[in-house]
Amino acid sequence: MSIVNQVRYMSNCHSDIHNLAGKILLSTPSISNEYLTKSMIYVCSHDKNGAVGIVVNKLIPNMSIKDILEKLNVSAEGIENIDTHFGGSEEIDRCFILHSDDYMSPESTEISSNIALTINSDIVRAMTSTGGPSKKILCMGCYLWDPEQLENEVASSYWIPIEADEALIFGDPKADKWSKALLKIGFQTNLFLDTHGNA
DSSP, rough: OOOHHHHHHHOOOOTOOOOOOEEEEEETTTTTOOTTTTTTEEEEEEETTTTEEOOOOOOEEEHHHHHHHTTTTTTOOOOOOOOOEOOOOEEEEEEEEEEETSSSTTEEEOSSEEEEEEOOOOOHHHHHHTTTTTEEEEHHHHHEEOOOHHHHHHTTSSEEEOOOOOHHHHHOSSSSSSHHHHOOOOOOHHHHHHOOOOO
């Protein structure tokens, strides 16, 4: 099977492309949006009304939780300096935190059996409290899809849906998570890029 056909097959063999919540989407070179190049998106919700996802593999240079706390006029003294990710081009001024479900507040939403999402000001307590989650990733912004848009993009081989991998989501923020995810599902990254052009 050619790489092109393999991408198309992988993109369409998911058991239910109408319910991708809790899955990871790996971008393919079919996507022309430069912000989505080599993106790994965690899908937080997906139903007939559309979908919401957060990019989990793109750091925002020179921004940390301390910078965010200062903007909120919250003391950053003694706070762990956590990297900040570009979560997407929508709601760009809003903080999203994906985290392990060993921390849950009334404002947290459980997405899968092990991963939850906190969005509002409670994120500050989640990130700074000694009783906060053991695993966490802070993102600014998200991606939104209209009804049926994500399904059409998957069918058009823009995305390869895979099972969520907590080691990748919460792993080294400076690692090439996208390439690691491709290798896990059997793609040789160099062949993938050579066949489709630079991603």
